[in-house]
Amino acid sequence: MEALIPVINKLQDVFSTVGADAIQLPQIIVVGTQSSGKSSVIESLVGRSFLPRGIGIVTRRPLVLQLVYCPKGDNQHRSAEDGTLDLEEWGMFMHTKNKIYTDFDEIRTEIENETERMAGKNKCICPEPISLKIYSTRVVNLTLVDLPGITKVPVGDQPEDIESQIRELVLKYIANPNSIILAVVTANADMATSESLKLAKECDPDGRRTLAVVTKLDLMDAGTDAIDILCGRVIPVKLGIIGVVNRSQQDIMDNKTIKDALKDEAVFLQKKYPTLANRNGTPYLAKTLNRLLMHHIRDCLPDLKTRVNVMVSQFQSLLNSYGDDVSDKSQTLLQIITKFASAYCATIEGTARNIETTELCGGARICYIFHETFGRTLDSIHPLTGLTKMDILTAIRNATGPRPALFVPEVSFELLVKRQIRRLEEPSLRCVELVHEEMQRIIQHCGTEVQQEMLRFPKLHECIVDVVTQLLRRRLPATNSMVENIVAIELAYINTKHPDFHKDATVVSSLLKSVEEDDSSIKVVNKNKFHSNVQPNLVGDVGKDMMKNQVSRGLGNDPTNNTAGWLATILPASRGDVKDNSTENSGSPQSDSGKNVLSPQKPVNLLPDVSIQASRKLSDREQRDCDVIERLIKSYFYIVRKSIQDSVPKAVMHFLVNFVKDNLQSELVTHLYKSDQADELLNESEHIAQRRREAADMLKALQRANHIISEIRETHMW
Template sequence: MTDSQQQHICVPVGDQPEDIEAQVQEMILSFISNPNSLILTVSPANSDLATSDALKLAREVDPDGRRTLLVVSKLDLMDAGTDALEVLLGRVIPVRLGIIGVVNRSQHDINTQKSLEDTVRDEHAFLQRHYPSLASRAGSRYLAKTLSRLLMHHIRDCLPELKTRVTVLSAQYQARLNSYGQPVEDHSATLLQIVTKFASDYCNTIEGTARYIQTSELCGGARICYIFHETFGRTLQSIDPLGGLTELDILTAIRNATGPRPALFVPEVSFELLVKRQIKRLEEPSMRCVELVHEELQRIIQHCSSYSTQELIRFPKLHDSIVEVVTGLLRKRLPVTNEMVHNLVAIELAYINTKHPDFTDAAQVSASVNSQQVVICPLQQVLSFIIYSAWVNGRNRAEALDGGKRWKNEKVAEERIPPAGFGSPSKSQAINLLDSAMPVSRKLSSKEQRDCEIIQRLIKCYFLIVRKSIQDSVPKTVMHFLVNFVKEHLQSELVGQLYKQGLLQELLIESQDTAQQRTEVAQMLEVSAEAFVL
């Protein structure tokens, strides 16, 4: 790399491309950037070394100058009264491998066909006259010996590392070549081998025994377990047993279950109606659990084709067909699993088992509260009736003295106004009492409050029983009807769909990229073997 070359390529000449300078610099850098290469930099003595383009490029890749040798040419063309002694001694530009001065052949020497022996003799004479202290360490002959010595030592130092690198590269190329496989000869055996390996890798990913285990995220069976016990489990636990159920809803259900007669006891029909409404809320998260597991089983297909079964990259049509078969199998099992999970909730709704062992205690508590109501309510009714009768009789006797029309008018008015002890509803409240729903703003009586509490306690107790059952049954159902079924029937489904004589040739067509890469890797492996021998 010389400064004269750098200067000649700054401006394109003739048919040279406009970016000739950039191309040459890129070519030079591609060689000198290699840490195993030696850099020979040539700069003329009659120019300023501080502006040397060659030294500038060498400094970019070798800032310490460990691989750089500087040659100072044209010592005989320096201005009179000047020399390059300071430069040759390394006091201007420090270079680790040394600085050697030479005298070039002139154009006149070339024209007159001056021999190399005469050129070397004249060069030595010039160095003896102008640089006597450096004459033994300068000149073309010394440069040739130095370059040979540096190259030999450099090869000796780099050879062990180079051998190691060649060995590693050979092993890598051999592994890549093995991954591409040999050209297919027995299509039937090859197809069965690939299908069996894929099915095994798929099942192993679910079981957690796959060779390629991810560390960045949950995959396969681990994610399914997380869906069951974290996503699905926490979702069910977050559902409030009484969520969306107001006291007005409870009282309305109680009244609708009693018909035209006031109720002395809390009707069982109202409890069943309300608890079914709450149990129904468990169906949506259960169906979502099935959907999440189905999505994970679909993701395992991509995981196996990317990490576990390299042959699928080699045969793209076979890869697409396997994905289609597995996806179809999952799609067929999804409605079956959904139906079974739907039936789990429907089974709970079909029969409210109030004799459930875990429900007995709550039922006994509610029964004791009901028994208190039976005693209190009749007593209140009797007392109210006695007070009301006395008030009416006293009023009638007092007004009988007035007689006539005045008595009749007041009697009619009094019959329309209830006694103070029973409350006096306004006109709007009287209208609301005829509606099917309870007025929202009305304060509940003590009996109504107790009825609500009884129903709420029973609903919560029974809901927790059903939720526990659903939380346990849904994962089991999904495993049986979806996950385990796919594991058990995957290989037979693949063989039945793909192992057909008419499809063998088409499915095992190798991609062009794989064939080309196999050829390139085989060539690189051969070159590596030759380099190791050398």
């Protein structure tokens, strides 16, 4: 079991080279307020004075101290090359490699210099630890960590938050569940006010790994003693409470040796606390710490071994993800290009290894654009959007010219349906734009393996993105042109013989035929009625007045009289005031009122008033014609929309998606592989190179640690 502490010391050496905090090694953490005697306790355990001393805060960096028992016959730690065969004790720093320190004053100077190098010459602290090994024939195997003393008020040029900095540093170490907390308190102060015990209780509420050390027993007020404290009656601590007597500042100034100080400590304890003398003092503290640490290591070792194995696997995977050093750059470049092209196509086809589960990407998103976004947009376009009854009626009139039409002109239908078909062009081009954006976005979703290569070689990543972007941009005009041509093809020829449209046209034709047959009989009756009321030889003002009366009674709006229908909508509202020119040609050109209706100064307004035309009620014939056109427009628009909804995705797939898939690798090879820029493109990112080195060092340390732990047999643990 004595071999357990050297094992932890070896592990400490291994991980101190890589600065790994993830491996929580068992160690003893010395915690106490400033000037509570922490350094004196550690020096008493070592038996030599080697720690910096002074007024105020002196320990400003954590000191990881490994005490190694090294008898004269220990060939493992002693060698003639180092000159340590006959030495009683010596020290070694991790940062000075294999330099041997036989003078402990030099060790103190080196600690001071290393502290100033990292923490500066002021009173600031630094969390980077100093690792020191002391080999001696008079120590027990221990691993101690001396931390800066807890303080409350900043002094000198210390930062204002010095208290919180020290507190965070102390909590970082004692929060390790594998650590033993050595809480140092002074006997001449109330134990209930101890900051070290307060912090220990925060991280160890049950007190299972806390040991209290009471210093300055010889400085208590006269008439008082520490029996209640040492017996645990004031504040119980599960691992026990041990009292020690340290050297005073005067003793240090008088160069009193620690050996003499230990003798005086034994005499004081025997005199002052005779019943507790055998369970207190520095020698008893050293043996207790050694025993606690060995048992603690025994309990922590199985979990420690499991954690090391897990971390070996994790760092091995991490190192593999960073890749090996590039030997053949040309071959590596071709492999990366091929891998990227394959991953890009696999993302589109949906055959990628790592499929996204949080969002649609690649081919699935393109499918969504085709059938959801584009499809819903086309479905939301109504065939008659932006088309009013008056627009249809105006188109019908414009298509008839000066002659009244007996039937609805086909030209008006073509004019109006083309206007509506053009509305399908904008969403079709927007569909192309969305697919193009997704093709650009796929570059960032090509799989974790390719992404790792892209991070490793940023210059190559930049060039690949540029090549793919240029390829997509070159294909965009051709795709847009094809989509525009699809709409233009539909506009070029209105196929009224389309099978689906022909059915609706036949239904409309049959309906119109039945309506016209009904209208023909009405026309005959109205014609006879008109001729019976108006005699042919009636002329002059009487004839004019009768004609005006017929018009004002609505004869001109009769749906059975097509010419009168056009007349009623064309004539202005004041048309009744215009005189009949045929009666005035026989006499003077002047009217009864003396006005010349043919005078060019005030021509007759034959155009309808827009506001009146838009608000007036349509006749039955006009309403029927508009309904016919609307029905035909709807029928043909749905046919064209269905065709475009089917043709545009096919065009986008052929001209953009499939073309890029088929030509991506050749495009990359043409622009990258044949450019003789392999050395420049495969310049590795310094960030990735640094992380690979760190991962490799950590993996070596973990493998070494695993080997060290594996050397321990089960018999060593009991």
